[in-house]
Amino acid sequence: xxxxxxxxCTLAATLAFALAACSEDAPTTTASSTSAxxxxxxxxxxxxxxxxxxxxxxxxRNGAQIAxxxxxxxxxxxxxxxxxxxxxxxxxxxxxxxxxxxxGMQISLGSVTSTPAIATGAENFTDRIFALTPxxxxxxxxAGKDNVFQMCFADPNQGSxxxxxxxxxxxxxxxxxxxxxxxxxxxxxxxxxxxxxxxLGLEIVSTSTFTExxxxxxxxxxxxAKSKGADIIFLPIYYTPASLILQQAASIDYTPKFFGxxxxxxxxxxxxFNTALAEGVIxxxxxxxxxTDAKTEAFVATYQSKFGEVPNQFAADxxxxxYAIYQAIxxxxxxxxxxxxxxxxxxxxQFTTMTFNGITGTDVTWGTNGQVSKAPKGMxxxxxxxxxxx
Amino acid sequence: xxxxxxxxSGVSLGSIYAIIALGYTMVYGIAKMLNFAHGDVxxxxxxxxxxxxxxYELPAVVGVVVAMVVCTILGVTIERLAYRxxxxxxALAVLITAIGVSYFLQNSALLLWTSNPKVFPSIxxxxxxxxxxxxxxISYTALLTxxxxxxIMMALTWFxxxxxxxxxxxxxxxxxxxxxxMGINVNxxxxxxxxxxxxxxxxxxxLLCSAYPTLSPTTxxxxxxxxxxxxxxxGIGSIPGAMIGGILLGVIEIFGKAYISTQLSDAIVFLVLIxxxxxxxxxxxxxxxxxxx
Numbered sequence: 152x153x154x155x156x157x158x159x160c161t162l163a164a165t166l167a168f169a170l171a172a173c174s175e176d177a178p179t180t181t182a183s184s185t186s187a188x189x190x191x192x193x194x195x196x197x198x199x200x201x202x203x204x205x206x207x208x209x210x211x212r213n214g215a216q217i218a219x220x221x222x223x224x225x226x227x228x229x230x231x232x233x234x235x236x237x238x239x240x241x242x243x244x245x246x247x248x249x250x251x252x253x254x255g256m257q258i259s260l261g262s263v264t265s266t267p268a269i270a271t272g273a274e275n276f277t278d279r280i281f282a283l284t285p286x287x288x289x290x291x292x293x294a295g296k297d298n299v300f301q302m303c304f305a306d307p308n309q310g311s312x313x314x315x316x317x318x319x320x321x322x323x324x325x326x327x328x329x330x331x332x333x334x335x336x337x338x339x340x341x342x343x344x345x346x347x348x349x350x351l352g353l354e355i356v357s358t359s360t361f362t363e364x365x366x367x368x369x370x371x372x373x374x375x376a377k378s379k380g381a382d383i384i385f386l387p388i389y390y391t392p393a394s395l396i397l398q399q400a401a402s403i404d405y406t407p408k409f410f411g412x413x414x415x416x417x418x419x420x421x422x423x424f425n426t427a428l429a430e431g432v433i434x435x436x437x438x439x440x441x442x443t444d445a446k447t448e449a450f451v452a453t454y455q456s457k458f459g460e461v462p463n464q465f466a467a468d469x470x471x472x473x474y475a476i477y478q479a480i481x482x483x484x485x486x487x488x489x490x491x492x493x494x495x496x497x498x499x500x501q502f503t504t505m506t507f508n509g510i511t512g513t514d515v516t517w518g519t520n521g522q523v524s525k526a527p528k529g530m531x532x533x534x535x536x537x538x539x540x541x
Numbered sequence: 542x543x544x545x546x547x548x549x550s551g552v553s554l555g556s557i558y559a560i561i562a563l564g565y566t567m568v569y570g571i572a573k574m575l576n577f578a579h580g581d582v583x584x585x586x587x588x589x590x591x592x593x594x595x596x597y598e599l600p601a602v603v604g605v606v607v608a609m610v611v612c613t614i615l616g617v618t619i620e621r622l623a624y625r626x627x628x629x630x631x632a633l634a635v636l637i638t639a640i641g642v643s644y645f646l647q648n649s650a651l652l653l654w655t656s657n658p659k660v661f662p663s664i665x666x667x668x669x670x671x672x673x674x675x676x677x678x679i680s681y682t683a684l685l686t687x688x689x690x691x692x693i694m695m696a697l698t699w700f701x702x703x704x705x706x707x708x709x710x711x712x713x714x715x716x717x718x719x720x721x722x723m724g725i726n727v728n729x730x731x732x733x734x735x736x737x738x739x740x741x742x743x744x745x746x747x748l749l750c751s752a753y754p755t756l757s758p759t760t761x762x763x764x765x766x767x768x769x770x771x772x773x774x775x776g777i778g779s780i781p782g783a784m785i786g787g788i789l790l791g792v793i794e795i796f797g798k799a800y801i802s803t804q805l806s807d808a809i810v811f812l813v814l815i816x817x818x819x820x821x822x823x824x825x826x827x828x829x830x831x832x833x834x
Contacts, residue, residue: 201655203757332804359803364763367753370550371798378543391658391755398754402669402680423595423660423754 191229192480192487192494194219194473195251197271198263199239203391206417207465208236211263211285213458214469217450222477229487230473237262241270248274256280257491258498260472261299263465265289265306265336272299280491281498283476285468286413289335293521298495300502300521302468302475302511304437306336309412310343312527313385313435318351320529320540322433323383323408327357327376329369329396331388340387340412356381366392369399376407383408390418397428408433416463419535426535435527437511438464439539447510461536464511471509478507542676547799548792553683553752555791556690560745561768562775562783563697564738570778571714571734574632577639578619579742580765581646586612586743587661587750587760588654594662601664608743616739617732625728643762650758658757661750682751689748693741694784701780706733714778767794767810774814776827785825 196215198208212234219232233254235247244267251259259275261284262268268287275282276296283300284292290306293299304312317323326348331337341358348355356379359372373396376384384400384407386393393415400406411418411434418429440451440461450470454462462470479485479501485494507515512525529540561583568576586608593604623642627635669680701707712720713730721727749764750756767790775786790810797809817825 201657203658205655205657359798361803362807365807367755368550368554368795371547371795372803374543374546374799394660395753395755403678421660422657423662425660 190487191223191231192485193231193233193255193257194260194476195233195235195248195254195256195258196260196262197235197237197244197247197251197267199267200234200236202238202240204239204264204389206390206420206463207286208234208239208263210417210463210465211260211469211472213454214450214462214466214471215260215285215473216469217453217457218470218473218477221453222473228477228480230477232473237267237271239264239267241267243267244271245274252278252280257489257494258476259283260285260469261292262287265292265339266334268292269335272296275299278491279495281495283472283502285472286465288413289339290522291335291339296521297519298499300517301523302472303413303464303523304525304527305522306339307343308522309435309527310340310345310387311347313340313387313410313412314344314347314351314353316435316527316529317383317385317410318353322410323381325354325356325379325381326383326385327359327379327381327407328355328385329359329361329372329376329388330386331362331366331392332360333362334388336389336414337387344385344387361392367395369396370403372396373400373403373405377403377405381407383410386411386415389414390416390421394418394421394424394428397432398425401428410434413437413464416465419532419537420460426532429532430535432532433540434530434532436464436530437525437527438467439528439530440467440537441539442510444510450510467509467511471507471511471515474509475502475507475515479505542673543799546677547795549677549679549683551792551795552788553686553791554795555771555788556686557745557749557752557764557787558768558771558790559690559784559787560693560741560748561764562772562787563693563780564741564745565769565772566775566777566780566783567697567734567738569772570780571710572624572731574624574635575639575769576624576735576738577636577765577769578642578646579738580761580763580768581643581650582612582616582619582739582742582761583746583749583765584650584756584758584761585615585646586739586746587756588650589743590664590747591659591661591750591756594664595659604664605744605747608747609740612739612743612746613736616735616742620732620735625731647758647762654758658755661754661756663751663754664747665751680752682748686748686752689744690784690788693744694780697737697780706730710734770811770814773824774817776824779824779826779828782824782826 198211199205200208219230223229237244237247244262248271259280259282261282262271263286265287268284269291272292281298286303288303288306330341357376409432413436415434419426479498483497483501485497502517503519515525517523530537531540564579589608589611590604593599593607619642623638663682665681665685669678671678709725709730713727717727771786771790772783775782793813794806794810798806
């Protein structure tokens with residue numbers, strides 16, 4: 152018997168080793184924090200640092216980190232940033248949020264993606280810890296919570312801005328929409344897109360859906376759009392399923408224009424993806440890395456030298472979040488010894504009255520409902536890179 | 542033409558379900574257990590091929606062979622370590638073990654390969670066959686899937702009916718005790734079935750990811766569940782049943798999406814399953830076996 156057990160263990164070990172042999176490089180650290188002393192204001196955040204939406208979480212974290220480093224280098228107010236992984240999952244996000252609370256978080260950057268951010272936003276509201284999410288765009292993230300704010304524009308704005316943009320730029324007349332109907336982000340954008348399209352007289356000829364469990368085969372959805380003669384397909388979804396849609400459209404020789412929103416950002420860096428498929432894809436984002444604005448140029452240069460890639464809008468959102476909070480901290484005379492609740496009240500007062508100039512927009516203001524007001528920019532993918540459309 | 546193109550998508554998706562379902566049904570037929578880890582063996586197969594083809598830039602054939610070898614070893618090892626010690630245990634214990642193995646594989650994959658999705662390179666290229674002046678296009682992957690499925694089906698039927706090993710399999714499936722008395726090595730036969738089932742899983746994984754090229758540690762779980770449904774639908778334990786069940790399921794899924802609603806396609810699939818099981822509780826081709834008292 153003992154013999155058998157030894158054999159079993161050896162086999163198991165061999166198997167584990169064999170699997171490990173073809174493993175990836177060691178996963179990157181899941182939490183990052185600056186090594187500031189206890190004299191720094193603690194800012195906590197959760198985001199998908201691994202998983203299907205990892206590119207957003209990592210970008211937001213990197214962007215925020217650059218801002219924190221810059222501010223700390225100035226002397227004066229010191230900040231400490233702690234990013235926890237939530238894998239774009241609400242339950243994991245709440246666990247990560249609790250970890251941050253135990254760590255002593257005084258200000259929160261909420262979560263990076265919508266579904267987790269709705270969950271952590273509710274916690275922020277009950278715990279009275281101020282939150283400014285870089286990129287969680289669902290209205291439910293801020294709805295009914297006086298201390299949760301957004302840096303990105305909310306879904307209704309993305310949906311209506313997209314419809315407006317398609318009409319203004321005459322990108323197409325017959326629109327097909329493929330959206331993910333079990334996702335708050337995707338459904339939210341679709342609903343407002345539809346309403347705005349109706350008022351603008353933009354014809355939606357085909358509407359089809361998919362879910363988490365059926366995001367593989369899009370032949371039916373694309374076939375429907377093709378047979379109804381759609382010349383532009385609106386994709387209010389994340390880039391992973393979008394990559395499959397682009398590939399399957401190419402295989403049936405269907406070449407409409409594709410129009411995405413901020414979730415499309417990241418498609419160019421998907422491992423193994425043929426970027427030629429994304430040629431000509433248009434997306435609305437508030438950030439243009441090609442901009443000649445001095446602040447943007449400096450940020451892009453720092454980001455490239457640190458992380459070896461061009462920052463996307465999530466990185467810019469993360470960067471702006473820290474600077475907006477920094478501006479409010481200065482204006483509200485917040486000091487490191489204040490409790491999270493006291494800071495919360497000062498920040499609410501500041502955010503609802505201040506005007507912020509960042510790299511994702513100028514003259515940015517916030518309403519009491521937590522939603523931001525700023526203008527989106529159109530981008531097109533050309534030769535495997537983003538280019539400004541305006 | 543739209544109908545024909547939906548039919549082709551359906552048959553091609555169904556063929557993948559069918560190959561996966563064969564793994565479920567063979568194991569059930571002989572060991573009378575549901576191997577829920579089967580879907581995750583598919584995922585391991587797809588990753589093995591991905592690393593060979595994408596990272597080490599070896600030819601696709603090498604990728605397929607390596608994936609089959611890895612999956613066969615994995616399948617036999619799982620059976621040896623997790624299921625054989627429970628041969629005499631109640632069925633429920635084995636079922637829970639199988640679910641445990643499934644989670645073990647998924648989480649090991651998360652740890653080793655992270656959950657960042659990878660784009661799987663198609664092993665036959667992304668081209669397609671154009672018919673009727675390009676009105677109908679069939680991707681090479683779809684053709685390959687259907688052909689592979691038919692070949693596997695014929696080979697398995699021949700194997701189980703003509704070879705000594707196949708006869709032993711059928712004997713063990715009918716009555717384990719009697720087979721043992723007749724001098725058949727029951728354990729070796731069951732290991733054999735796991736080996737075949739897992740090699741098929743590797744092929745299914747590669748075909749699945751060639752058709753729908755994103756690969757992540759949960760890639761195998763939903764197709765695994767659908768294929769299990771297909772196996773039950775066709776009559777669990779029956780090889781032609783798994784085949785028919787798989788293809789029907791794929792076709793119903795695509796037609797449901799195309800002609801009823803994309804929002805309801807999964808609901809329709811499972812509704813059909815419920816109706817079939819109400820009318821024929823043993824599935825389409827299942828035999829009802831009288832309990833021996």
